[in-house]
Amino acid sequence: MIHEPRTTEAEVPLKAPMVKSHYILPSDDSEITRLNLQNQLLTREVCDGKLIFAPAEVEHGDQVLESGTGTGIWLLSLADTIPPTISFIGIDIHTRLFPQEFPSNVSFLQRSITNLPAEWTERFKIVNQRLLIGGLTRKEWKKAIQEIHRVLVPGGWFQCIEPNIPLKTNIGPHTERMFAAVRDLLAKNGLVHDIVEVLGRKLSKTGFTNVQTHTVSLSAHRHEEEFNHRTLMEWFFLALKPGMLAQKLLQSEEEFGELMQSMLKEWDESPQVAWSWSVVYAQKRENNVGMAKFCIYM
Numbered sequence: 101m102i103h104e105p106r107t108t109e110a111e112v113p114l115k116a117p118m119v120k121s122h123y124i125l126p127s128d129d130s131e132i133t134r135l136n137l138q139n140q141l142l143t144r145e146v147c148d149g150k151l152i153f154a155p156a157e158v159e160h161g162d163q164v165l166e167s168g169t170g171t172g173i174w175l176l177s178l179a180d181t182i183p184p185t186i187s188f189i190g191i192d193i194h195t196r197l198f199p200q201e202f203p204s205n206v207s208f209l210q211r212s213i214t215n216l217p218a219e220w221t222e223r224f225k226i227v228n229q230r231l232l233i234g235g236l237t238r239k240e241w242k243k244a245i246q247e248i249h250r251v252l253v254p255g256g257w258f259q260c261i262e263p264n265i266p267l268k269t270n271i272g273p274h275t276e277r278m279f280a281a282v283r284d285l286l287a288k289n290g291l292v293h294d295i296v297e298v299l300g301r302k303l304s305k306t307g308f309t310n311v312q313t314h315t316v317s318l319s320a321h322r323h324e325e326e327f328n329h330r331t332l333m334e335w336f337f338l339a340l341k342p343g344m345l346a347q348k349l350l351q352s353e354e355e356f357g358e359l360m361q362s363m364l365k366e367w368d369e370s371p372q373v374a375w376s377w378s379v380v381y382a383q384k385r386e387n388n389v390g391m392a393k394f395c396i397y398m
């Protein structure tokens with residue numbers, strides 16, 4: 101059955117109170133294409149073909165939440181493979197990327213991960229979140245992790261995928277300059293370029309257990325496949341171009357275009373061009389008794 105965007109729960113309005121957004125990527129048609137292709141590549145190359153990489157099992161009646169769902173491609177791909185008795189909620193601060201058609205066990209809500217409904221406490225078996233590096237400030241990451249911990253059932257899993265933004269690349273000056281512009285753009289918007297390095301610690305501090313990081317380095321050389329890691333990286337920089345120009349990190353379209361061409365030439369000439377991605381996953385402790393013991397012996 102196909103539905104228009106709506107919420108299944110009368111008490112949760114479709115448009116919740118808005119928070120200020122720091123998000124720096126676009127929400128247009130080419131972003132929809134980019135995100136959907138990126139989903140295929142990340143699932144295949146980073147997550148060994150699995151939509152759920154954490155050792156979580158979903159059963160009849162379980163609920164799954166996706167934070168920053170975008171086009172909902174992860175939720176919809178997962179909903180396709182498991183029984184309709186499992187329900188899914190995708191939240192996002194913007195509704196522009198939401199799909200128009202989806203099955204009846206899926207809902208999409210406008211909501212920030214930093215402020216979830218009180219009645220969602222201990223509701224979800226899995227919370228998935230990918231690529232919020234362009235949306236959350238350091239303070240918001242802390243709040244988001246607390247909210248995710250609150251809404252997971254005891255024993256439930258959080259999984260998160262983010263890119264590693266290098267501080268030094270050793271590829272060449274143009275590549276250095278492009279990555280410096282990316283880091284500056286994130287910093288100017290209060291965002292965090294090294295979230296993968298600090299996320300595990302933040303999760304443990306919030307009370308998560310079994311914190312794991314799985315990092316995969318993917319080549320960015322030319323490839324016969326039409327959409328590959330090199331294309332993904334090119335599209336990522338292109339999606340950041342309006343922000344870079346607005347912040348005057350690069351002065352013009354021409355300067356951006358020249359930098360991009362020179363950078364890609366460096367990639368062709370360098371034998372080992374690769375960028376890495378990490379899946380960070382962690383489990384909410386099984387019950388409060390265990391948590392109390394943990395606190396006493398710390």
Ligand SMILES: C[S@@+](CC[C@H](N)C(=O)[O-])C[C@H]1O[C@@H](n2cnc3c(N)ncnc32)[C@H](O)[C@@H]1O
Pocket residue numbers: 121123125135136139167168169170171173174191192193194197211212213214229230231232234235236
């Ligand atoms: C790069 S997109 C990734 C979309 C999707 N997770 C995927 O992997 O295809 C990041 C999404 O996070 C959303 N976002 C940014 N800040 C958010 C927040 N505070 N709460 C919820 N969603 C947010 C953006 O609107 C955008 O749709």
